[in-house]
Amino acid sequence: MTTNEAISNMDWRTKLLNPTPLARPGFKSLATPTYRGSTVVFEKQSDVTDDWQQSQNGYSYGLYGTPTSLELAARLSNLEGAHHTFIVPGGQAAIALVYLAYCKAGSHALVPYSAYGPNREMAADLLKGFSVTVEAYDPMIGAGISSLIRENTSLIWCESPGSVTMEVQDVPAIVAAAHARNVPVALDNTYSAGVMFDAFKHGVDVSIQALTKYVGGHSDLLLGSVSARDEQAYAALGPIYRQLGLAVSPDDCSFALRGLQTLDVRLERLEASTLKIAKWLSDRSEVEVVFHPALPSCPGHEIWKRDFTGSTSVFSFRFDKEFTAKQVIDFVDALQVFKIGLSWGGVTSLAVVYPSLDRPKDDHGHRLVRLNVGLEATDDLITDLSAAFNHVTGGE
Template sequence: MMDWRTKLLDPTPHARRDYASLATPVYRGSTVLFDDQKAVTDDWRQADNGYSYGLYGTPTALELAARIAGIEDARETFIVPGGQAAIALIYLSYCPAGSHALVPYSAYGPNKAMAEGLMRGLNVEVESYDPLIGAGISDLIRDNTTLIWCESPGSVTMEIQDVPAIVKAAHAREVSVALDNTYAAGVMFDAFAQGVDVSMQALTKFVGGHSDLLLGSVSARDDVAYAKLGPIYQQLGLAVSPDDCSLALRGLQTLAVRLDALEKATLQVARWLAEQSLVDTVLHPALNTCPGHEIWSRDFSGSTSVFSFIFSETVTAEQVVEFINALTIFKIGMSWGGVNSLAVVYPELERPGVDFGGRIVRLNIGLENPDDLVNDLRQSLGSI
């Protein structure tokens, strides 16, 4: 007769296991049980070889990974704790000590911070380049160049890169290309059709969609990229929360309708701003005032919710701050991709040869009525 204390710890399921649901279950767990000793393994390739340890993902995480890989047409996707973790995984997989990498000067700020901090400390030189360089990137490739980053549109200044031209130049010298494809949610720009080797997203943004989770994804184009990323993924211990993965899986179900609504509303707001006398330039990929607009028209299937605008020189940096503080529907916040509209000014944004003078503002358009958002911007412009 088994003692009741032992019965409490028996992991054998007691309920029926044939429950079918539209929702992916949240599998929490670290320890994986094996049928016999010969089956015991510690292998990060769980999608290929079966489960080995919760560190590499429970069925909830692997379901999310498979679905991201499916919409991106990737060989395989790794789910990691956030966008910055995705960037780190790519850098550390492709850049050994003594190597050289290239990153556009318009890239996400923490990417450049990692280049100047962690990577420099590991004896990796990361050189900034003009995001609009296109095929001219070939002049910057060295014998020890191992990675070229692209991010299109660029962070804040929204430059659209000629990714196919950069890929062609890179592959001619056997250099890999990684793309931060967060803006396009992995669906409005087909990274792998354009030859990119690794595509990453901050799932925190559009896939999560509700500003309540932190996750990232790193998708490999082929077996070569998969084999390069996997061992580093294992060694870094990039475990993710199955609860967050469950929220991201739910976010995927509404991604299409949210992106459609966000594109329409964002264009309405951007076009209204372009007509205002206090606004000098609107940096939205669908407008011809955005650097690289013609490339966006060629390569992208749509636009999303984030864009920037530059006040005219008649507006002071102090007035821009007054404008931000006078907004009521727009909240002041750094992220984007969620259901709430956000605004933030970049008072010290650095770009070669350009001084924005604290006059560049980035907006994320949410799911509020766009007429209300325009009225909020109108009243706030009136305050200055």
């Protein structure tokens, strides 16, 4: 009896639930199908496994990914030159996976004080509760980080450029110092979308991204990636990935796959528009300093020129000392094209004030504003900024 004949003889209630495909096979499309599912069906009992290494050993359970999420992981691995990539629910989940893979009770870790805020919050709260000591360090320390490495140091984080204040780190120097003591280095490479800075060429062991930003690109998904340099990093990350149950939505992965197709053209446009606006701000009397990696005013600018192939859409500037906290807030509130919001990397321009930052060497006070430049016409964005400056200064 053929499969179709067997199905035809079933009760209609059974027919409703039969998963056997009835449509003609062989459909080929330019889009990766969106596979949804928790349960994996096996041909026979001897095939049943509960193996998280689905890329190598076949599908076992939807928790560890479907063909949609594994396709995204494989494409990111190929793009970044990684041994393997794990897709996780967001950038913060990516950070947590790395910490929990490399740190245990009694471990010491290092994180730059310019790192993404929730990274440092996790260090001060969750990890401290697990008896893991996380020490903040000057992002510009370079090879000097060797003086901070202890016998129990199990992880060094880098984030370059740093969140908000945009310090560009000497990652190769940090990696050299770390590897001399057998300490792995993880990098938050979200700013570079995994392509403007070659993490693995520069010796990094684990590279993470918030795919929410440039890969997603449209402010409509939450995803993260954790890419392993080699089998050693893969072996450290994999079991923890499995135990944490970091399942992702295949629909979000589908959006991310689509975002990859336009990443090149979006980054090119975003870089050009952002540079034009950053240079324009540099000439404004209201602005004391602009923190954009491609400008000499940014800490680590020479390192950026050496190690990076381009810049992206997020940067900050600091108002002159004469401006009050209220004036800075009024400036952001007066913007019309720029929207007020956190995150970055999307097609819509955003602005937000950072009134208090823990930056030991710099007192930014209430005067720091971060911009994300989107795909609006650049001249419209400049006009919007100009009008907001005029609003707080009484100019025309």
